[in-house]
Amino acid sequence: MLKDWIKADRPSDEEIAERLKTARFELNARQMAIKEKKLPVLVIMDGWGGAGKGGVLGKVIKNLDPRFYKTETLGKPSEDEKRRPFLYRYFVRIPEAGQFSFFDGSWMDELTRARLQGDMDKEQYHRHLTSIKRFERTLSDNGYLCVKFFFHISKNEQKKRLKELEEDKDTSWRVEKWDRWQNSHYDECMDVYDEYLEATNQFVAPWYFIDSKNRKWAELQVTELLVRSIDTALKNIGHSATVLQNTFPLKRMPALSEIELDLALSDEEYARELKDLQERLAELHNKIYRKKIPVVIAYEGWDAAGKGGNIKRLTAALDPRGFEVHPIASPEPHEKNRHYLWRFWKRLPKDGHIAIFDRSWYGRVMVERLEGFCSENDWQRAYNEINEFEKELDDWGAVIVKFWVQIDKDTQLARFTDRQNTPEKQWKITDEDWRNREKWDLYEDAVDEMIKKTSTDYAPWFILESNDKHYARIKALRTVIEEIEKKL
Amino acid sequence: MLKDWIKADRPSDEEIAERLKTARFELNARQMAIKEKKLPVLVIMDGWGGAGKGGVLGKVIKNLDPRFYKTETLGKPSEDEKRRPFLYRYFVRIPEAGQFSFFDGSWMDELTRARLQGDMDKEQYHRHLTSIKRFERTLSDNGYLCVKFFFHISKNEQKKRLKELEEDKDTSWRVEKWDRWQNSHYDECMDVYDEYLEATNQFVAPWYFIDSKNRKWAELQVTELLVRSIDTALKNIGHSATVLQNTFPLKRMPALSEIELDLALSDEEYARELKDLQERLAELHNKIYRKKIPVVIAYEGWDAAGKGGNIKRLTAALDPRGFEVHPIASPEPHEKNRHYLWRFWKRLPKDGHIAIFDRSWYGRVMVERLEGFCSENDWQRAYNEINEFEKELDDWGAVIVKFWVQIDKDTQLARFTDRQNTPEKQWKITDEDWRNREKWDLYEDAVDEMIKKTSTDYAPWFILESNDKHYARIKALRTVIEEIEKKL
Numbered sequence: 001m002l003k004d005w006i007k008a009d010r011p012s013d014e015e016i017a018e019r020l021k022t023a024r025f026e027l028n029a030r031q032m033a034i035k036e037k038k039l040p041v042l043v044i045m046d047g048w049g050g051a052g053k054g055g056v057l058g059k060v061i062k063n064l065d066p067r068f069y070k071t072e073t074l075g076k077p078s079e080d081e082k083r084r085p086f087l088y089r090y091f092v093r094i095p096e097a098g099q100f101s102f103f104d105g106s107w108m109d110e111l112t113r114a115r116l117q118g119d120m121d122k123e124q125y126h127r128h129l130t131s132i133k134r135f136e137r138t139l140s141d142n143g144y145l146c147v148k149f150f151f152h153i154s155k156n157e158q159k160k161r162l163k164e165l166e167e168d169k170d171t172s173w174r175v176e177k178w179d180r181w182q183n184s185h186y187d188e189c190m191d192v193y194d195e196y197l198e199a200t201n202q203f204v205a206p207w208y209f210i211d212s213k214n215r216k217w218a219e220l221q222v223t224e225l226l227v228r229s230i231d232t233a234l235k236n237i238g239h240s241a242t243v244l245q246n247t248f249p250l251k252r253m254p255a256l257s258e259i260e261l262d263l264a265l266s267d268e269e270y271a272r273e274l275k276d277l278q279e280r281l282a283e284l285h286n287k288i289y290r291k292k293i294p295v296v297i298a299y300e301g302w303d304a305a306g307k308g309g310n311i312k313r314l315t316a317a318l319d320p321r322g323f324e325v326h327p328i329a330s331p332e333p334h335e336k337n338r339h340y341l342w343r344f345w346k347r348l349p350k351d352g353h354i355a356i357f358d359r360s361w362y363g364r365v366m367v368e369r370l371e372g373f374c375s376e377n378d379w380q381r382a383y384n385e386i387n388e389f390e391k392e393l394d395d396w397g398a399v400i401v402k403f404w405v406q407i408d409k410d411t412q413l414a415r416f417t418d419r420q421n422t423p424e425k426q427w428k429i430t431d432e433d434w435r436n437r438e439k440w441d442l443y444e445d446a447v448d449e450m451i452k453k454t455s456t457d458y459a460p461w462f463i464l465e466s467n468d469k470h471y472a473r474i475k476a477l478r479t480v481i482e483e484i485e486k487k488l
Numbered sequence: 489m490l491k492d493w494i495k496a497d498r499p500s501d502e503e504i505a506e507r508l509k510t511a512r513f514e515l516n517a518r519q520m521a522i523k524e525k526k527l528p529v530l531v532i533m534d535g536w537g538g539a540g541k542g543g544v545l546g547k548v549i550k551n552l553d554p555r556f557y558k559t560e561t562l563g564k565p566s567e568d569e570k571r572r573p574f575l576y577r578y579f580v581r582i583p584e585a586g587q588f589s590f591f592d593g594s595w596m597d598e599l600t601r602a603r604l605q606g607d608m609d610k611e612q613y614h615r616h617l618t619s620i621k622r623f624e625r626t627l628s629d630n631g632y633l634c635v636k637f638f639f640h641i642s643k644n645e646q647k648k649r650l651k652e653l654e655e656d657k658d659t660s661w662r663v664e665k666w667d668r669w670q671n672s673h674y675d676e677c678m679d680v681y682d683e684y685l686e687a688t689n690q691f692v693a694p695w696y697f698i699d700s701k702n703r704k705w706a707e708l709q710v711t712e713l714l715v716r717s718i719d720t721a722l723k724n725i726g727h728s729a730t731v732l733q734n735t736f737p738l739k740r741m742p743a744l745s746e747i748e749l750d751l752a753l754s755d756e757e758y759a760r761e762l763k764d765l766q767e768r769l770a771e772l773h774n775k776i777y778r779k780k781i782p783v784v785i786a787y788e789g790w791d792a793a794g795k796g797g798n799i800k801r802l803t804a805a806l807d808p809r810g811f812e813v814h815p816i817a818s819p820e821p822h823e824k825n826r827h828y829l830w831r832f833w834k835r836l837p838k839d840g841h842i843a844i845f846d847r848s849w850y851g852r853v854m855v856e857r858l859e860g861f862c863s864e865n866d867w868q869r870a871y872n873e874i875n876e877f878e879k880e881l882d883d884w885g886a887v888i889v890k891f892w893v894q895i896d897k898d899t900q901l902a903r904f905t906d907r908q909n910t911p912e913k914q915w916k917i918t919d920e921d922w923r924n925r926e927k928w929d930l931y932e933d934a935v936d937e938m939i940k941k942t943s944t945d946y947a948p949w950f951i952l953e954s955n956d957k958h959y960a961r962i963k964a965l966r967t968v969i970e971e972i973e974k975k976l
Contacts, residue, residue: 004611126489126686140730206733207735228734229733232731232733235868240727240728242692242727244692244694245694245720246716246720377727
């Protein structure tokens with residue numbers, strides 16, 4: 001599509017100057033609208049080396065108050081970033097509501113460069129393309145404006161510019177080896193870029209090509225397109241996005257009411273199994289560390305189901321340098337101002353490490369759904385968004401274990417009463433627990449729907465029958481061990 | 489993506505039988521929900537020859553009342569269809585609200601077959617891919633559920649089935665030459681299908697692969713997926729779709745208030761020019777007929793601006809066998825029950841013919857917007873939908889001319905008064921005209937926005953200054969002639 005692109009006629013210098021004055025003024029005026037309407041704006045600047053992205057970016061941000069934007073230079077991933085899922089470094093940098101983020105370079109650069117350098121096979125390339133399409137779409141679905149610019153210059157123009165930069169010793173450092181390689185392989189790059197641009201030219205995040213031969217003209221195109229894009233996005237504020245069809249293969253799961261809860265272990269069995277399994281898990285922890293396999297474990301379950309004690313038996317077997325437990329409470333303001341999965345992306349482990357989530361991203365389809373903390377459209381969309389999120393973890397090679405810790409209503413009552421009557425346990429029980437208990441049936445419906453819709457074959461739910469806590473702990477250990485072993 | 493697809497484990501025959509009973513019952517139950525909620529459902533069945541699409545389709549419709557569905561067998565385009573835009577034969581067949589349409593074969597077949605047979609170059613292929621993506625998306629945006637199945641069998645299975653069909657003289661007619669070609673070029677077909685499936689696997693209309701080795705299992709997969717898709721679509725009823733960013737290059741156009749209306753022609757000039765231009769147009773009409781160039785002309789303008797008289801001067805020059813005038817009033821019930829562009833797709837001419845629309849698809853962003861006949865989201869989305877529609881006409885090679893017939897408010901008043909006072913003109917003036925006149929300023933804003941947002945470089949608006957009707961008529965003739973000449 002870049003190849004077939006017909007450059008718009010460049011206006012006269014006078015017209016450019018005139019329109020630029022208007023456009024700069026309008027962009028400046030938009031920042032208050034963005035702030036008020038809490039619109040997050042992600043601006044991506046890709047293009048040929050030497051096409052002048054940096055220069056235009058410098059001009060554009062001059063119209064903005066520094067409190068309203070961040071700029072990010074996304075070169076090659078760092079060593080730390082290489083140990084995270086592909087989208088990690090991009091997802092953690094998305095803007096807050098009401099703010100701009102300008103990315104100088106993006107996932108396009110990472111993907112096409114790897115392709116051109118032969119570092120990525122076709123299958124991996126296509127998997128990452130799918131991730132990118134999902135990423136851009138879920139941002140849009142969650143109210144983000146994503147504007148993508150590709151700065152275009154011809155082969156000769158690039159050659160000329162690189163030469164000029166190199167000949168001046170003040171600017172020669174700006175020409176990388178990669179830029180020269182790009183120029184001498186211009187046609188090959190064009191083919192790869194063209195294919196990428198076509199594949200990622202989504203309706204919700206289309207590409208704009210910027211004719212970058214003339215700097216002021218490039219700035220004008222970018223500024224006018226930004227203003228127009230913001231105006232369109234402001235019209236979409238409050239619109240709900242389509243609930244997508246599920247396309248992930250799902251396991252058929254039982255309803256909570258069908259789960260047998262009379263499973264139990266004797267004290268001796270428990271003690272013996274606990275010791276054996278913890279030893280086994282400790283060994284595996286070393287192996288996954290050496291093989292750089294990431295492990296993500298999520299716990300969800302009824303209040304007083306025994307999540308905490310269960311997690312303790314797991315961590316007791318682990319080397320403290322290789323795991324982290326993340327207790328998840330309600331989001332903080334800076335977290336609420338971003339895509340609801342942002343705070344979980346931020347907490348993802350490095351490869352070879354284990355992250356245990358005590359409550360998780362499933363809050364969206366349980367407490368947030370039932371307490372009205374998000375719209376119905378938000379939680380309806382979340383099943384797919386969560387399946388997509390976990391697919392990123394799966395693509396990364398992670399062991400994913402999701403536990404639902406199940407007890408019956410009578411057991412919960414007994415444990416609540418015990419907590420209330422035992423001074424050293426009283427901190428564990430609050431009025432909220434009693435209020436939640438009243439909504440047991442609503443929660444049960446929500447959990448049934450959640451388990452049905454998010455038990456993908458790459459990240460199914462595991463039910464821990466926890467009327468007998470011993471039984472649940474042993475099953476959790478065994479499940480984690482089995483799932484790790486599958487990946488070794 | 490078909491290549492990497494991992495077939496779900498086929499359940500036992502008993503489980504299939506059991507689940508099929510449930511799924512059939514559920515599908516049957518859904519037809520009333522669809523009717524009530526006015527959901528239109530388009531089901532597309534593509535796949536390998538001999539994979540059993542027809543058999544499954546036969547089973548699926550057994551669960552439905554014939555009043556609720558239509559089936560369409562889409563083989564190769566007919567001679568008439570070949571003379572229309574690429575999407576024509578598909579767009580005119582979309583279901584009514586509350587109904588199913590089952591397509592046995594689709595645009596996939598047309599596109600991939602042409603590609604495999606070498607009848608289509610890469611550029612045209614990509615242009616059609618874009619059309620398909622827009623088509624499926626605009627259906628979804630307008631409340632359609634579009635479910636796409638690809639029936640998959642292995643090369644050997646296909647070979648075996650074709651042989652069986654051929655050996656039985658009752659069924660041998662069903663095996664086409666194309667099916668045998670497909671089997672002997674299975675891998676080549678697979679590559680082309682895979683690329684197509686990947687490119688058209690949209691979030692709003694994803695592909696489902698059906699493991700078709702076992703017929704009952706294929707039916708079960710289709711039936712269960714249909715039920716699930718319908719349930720998701722029912723949740724989306726009433727959701728508004730995202731207003732997309734404009735990506736079409738736009739011409740900068742004046743506001744109506746900036747248009748000079750004191751342009752006029754003397755009677756002699758008018759008479760001379762009219763004669764010359766009508767003769768020229770008559771010649772051109774023959775040329776476009778021979779060269780099979782389609783012409784689409786749309787008239788919009790103020791009441792009493794002189795549209796009718798203007799159109800007459802155009803048609804006076806034309807051979808009646810080669811043009812049609814379509815007066816556009818409010819849509820009829822069967823038109824209202826479909827995508828709002830459907831009735832215009834239906835009225836598109838054959839190539840070499842001229843269609844003149846007296847009022848047009850722009851009603852959406854004028855009268856429907858101002859009278860509340862559609863939602864704000866509907867008309868906000870329409871600018872892009874219309875640009876996409878006209879892009880289809882442009883891709884087809886059509887001459888597209890859109891006239892806005894402009895007069896000032898005083899001129900309208902004078903003409904209204906004249907109509908009222910002249911018995912033979914009284915039929916031309918209604919209370920509605922007076923009511924519309926009261927909304928002049930609102931209409932003017934809407935028209936300014938429309939002209940600004942839909943003057944693409946391939947289908948710009950032409951303003952006819954019509955305070956002097958003679959001037960406007962001559963300008964219309966001259967414009968049509970110029971635009972036709974550009975395409976010759």
